[in-house]
Amino acid sequence: MTLSSGSVSSPKYQRLAADLRRRIAAGEWRADTALPVESELEQQYGVARNTVRLAVDVLVNEGRLVRLQGKGTFLREHPMLDHRAYGPPAAPLPVPTQRDGLAAPSEVYSVEADAAGRVLSAEFEMLIVRARVDVAERLGLRPGEAVVVRRQLRLLDREPYSIEESHYRAGVAAGTALMEPDPVPGGDEAVLAALGRQEVGAVDQLVARMPGPEEAQWFQGGPGVPLLVQTRVTYDRRGPVRVIETRYSADRCRLVYGLGELGAR
Template sequence: MIDKQSPIPIYYQLEQYMKEKIEKGEWRPGEMIPSERELAEMHAISRMTVRQAVNNLVNDGYLIRRRGKGTFVAANKIEQPLKGLTSFSEDMRARGMEPGTVVLGFETIPASLTLAAWLSVSEGAPLYEIRRLRLADGAPMALETLYIPVNLVPGLTRDVVSGSVYEFIEKTLGLSIGTAVQALEASVARQLEAECLQIKEGAPVLLLERRTCLADGRPVEVVKSVYRGDRYKFTVEMERRK
């Protein structure tokens, strides 16, 4: 409950109260929370204080506002350990979710100088450029752009990339995917990203860039993925060096 004599700001106390409701499952994902007026009356505090607490929880991904409807508990975030190299489809199935893909673009382009260097091909060499919206149980989770050397992975089609590209590379072509180096940073959704991911322009997103190599060291993929910040979080297991 709110302690007005405490040096801890009232809005922060309310945040912790609401977080506890969510984390204990008393407020479930998709459930509408009490209105600002109801929360203010319940705790005998101002609506401005309630609004500050709610805004902070919306920004932190605990709550989501729906225009004309109210404020709801956000869906649980998918936790992705940055350990081991798996495909999006494998990740979703491991969580009991159905992966899906909407192919937004599939074409062959000449490699730019930068992409040629990343993929160890000649400038102008043919690359697949694939743009996909990745879904989990029908909900948009990530927008990704892949670049793959045509000569290394022949036979890719729009139908193939609507599923798992890794599965095609390994099971159909008999190649072994080995290692990857990836970078992760915070960003904000641009207009196209926001439209595809069904979030507001400027909403927080996670930007992941990865270069994947086959077991023999040949680069097979460069991918840029934009993940919804309100649905995804990445975790890293670390060990202290001695």
């Protein structure tokens, strides 16, 4: 087996890592089967032991492989969950007052997890903090003004899946169930609707970045696995209502956006 010449400046271990990715994508190995040991890969590719080790290190850092002491190197499979970030719901949702793309997030996650045969759980907390500059700008506040943050740490089959933080103006949340340190029956959307602030539109911003130390510790991903960060600003007829920032580990989530008429899909 030979390696593609690739870029002239591409080190041999990177070309080997690329070919191992190709073989993984082709289904050559399963999660319950150990990959060939280093000596076998040396012979297959005609490269030095250190080249093999560096290539495997790359895939371990990417979260694709895991080394188990005394057992070998295996695929590290995180089942992907498609999260319908915007568009008609994949299944009927128990929130008929919300428009298709703005159905209560917790209800959407629950439906998707049930459809995939997975167990969704969440840890919840409420915080009062100083608004970050970007959050303040989106909510029309001065930087440093107080905002109420409702945070959910979601797990699928007890594996970290997402961190969601909803930022509210303190004046909107004051005196409502949004100030409670527990989930609200019917979701935050029910509280907003009762206040006459029902969301009718949203703008999303998607970025990919590497996790910070605390995020990496919570997600327990490989050091080379990025986060998908979805920042959604929701609006009612009067202006911005809240900023929802959700962070996903890129090896566990696909964000799905539906556009246009999808009735014939």
